[in-house]
């Protein structure tokens with residue numbers, strides 16, 4: 176089966192037979208299309224989200240559209256750090272390897288509240304969850320190297336700010352404000368991660384998918400916001416299979432060897448934010464994130480000098 180996607184100059188015919196890929200937030204939208212694309216290339220694909228019924232439906236859809244039966248659905252709720260830790264334990268103990276991690280989970284319009292982990296729910300779902308997942312999976316990715324991590328960010332990051340005092344406080348920002356802060360933190364931690372893992376054989380990239388035809392605003396209580404913004408995405412967004420090709424391209428194409436730590440849009444390097452050049456800020460984002468998600472001494476591969 177041809178796996179070449181000719182939507183954009185992201186076209187690549189790389190196959191992934193024998194490889195294992197994990198796509199988070201793959202029950203709908205972009206993540207579902209990324210998982211289908213990777214499955215068409217022959218990878219074993221693990222999909223992870225919080226809702227078992229939606230996971231089961233997504234798994235069937237991926238199998239039907241790709242003809243690849245090797246698809247595993249595994250529950251993980253980003254509102255709970257212990258759910259992420261138990262997901263990692265299961266994955267590391269049951270999978271032979273991990274070649275690709277696509278951090279795609281994201282949400283907007285969630286209730287303005289703290290999680291049981293004392294982090295703002297918007298920050299945890301859009302940033303801290305992926306940070307912890309990636310941190311915990313890094314030794315496994317390294318053991319499978321060359322391997323790649325792709326962090327799905329957003330153009331919204333240019334409106335974001337990093338305010339360590341307030342980024343987890345309730346009532347400080349609108350939902351969109353927390354979202355932009357989280358997407359900025361995701362890109363800054365990508366820059367910092369590259370420095371910390373250089374030479375490991377694991378590459379890490381961030382990307383701006385642009386607008387996509389998903390129902391991303393479905394979590395808003397306000398029906399008007401839901402309807403108007405989802406209609407705008409349907410009208411102005413790009414087809415999701417096309418958006419997915421960008422993440423897949425970064426995850427598989429040989430062209431990106433040596434490009435680790437960079438930010439991409441439309442299959443090319445893209446301006447992220449001048450804050451990426453602030454080495455003190457990227458270092459602090461990384462160190463504060465580690466503290467807030469409570470990386471333990473046993474989990475701390477930096478401390479343990481991998």
Ligand SMILES: NC(=O)c1ccc[n+]([C@@H]2O[C@H](COP(=O)([O-])OP(=O)(O)OC[C@H]3O[C@@H](n4cnc5c(N)ncnc54)[C@H](OP(=O)(O)O)[C@@H]3O)[C@@H](O)[C@H]2O)c1
Nearest residue numbers: 200201202203204205224225252253280281329386387389
């Ligand atoms: N659509 C756009 O225009 C756009 C623009 C810029 C960036 N993005 C980014 O693209 C990514 C994909 O978004 P999308 O547009 O495809 O939206 P989507 O269809 O709403 O997909 C979001 C995915 O995240 C999962 N998710 C949400 N909260 C979760 C939680 N607490 N725990 C586990 N999984 C959770 C959802 O799973 P369940 O609800 O099934 O659990 C779903 O699979 C996000 O990171 C988003 O920020 C999208």
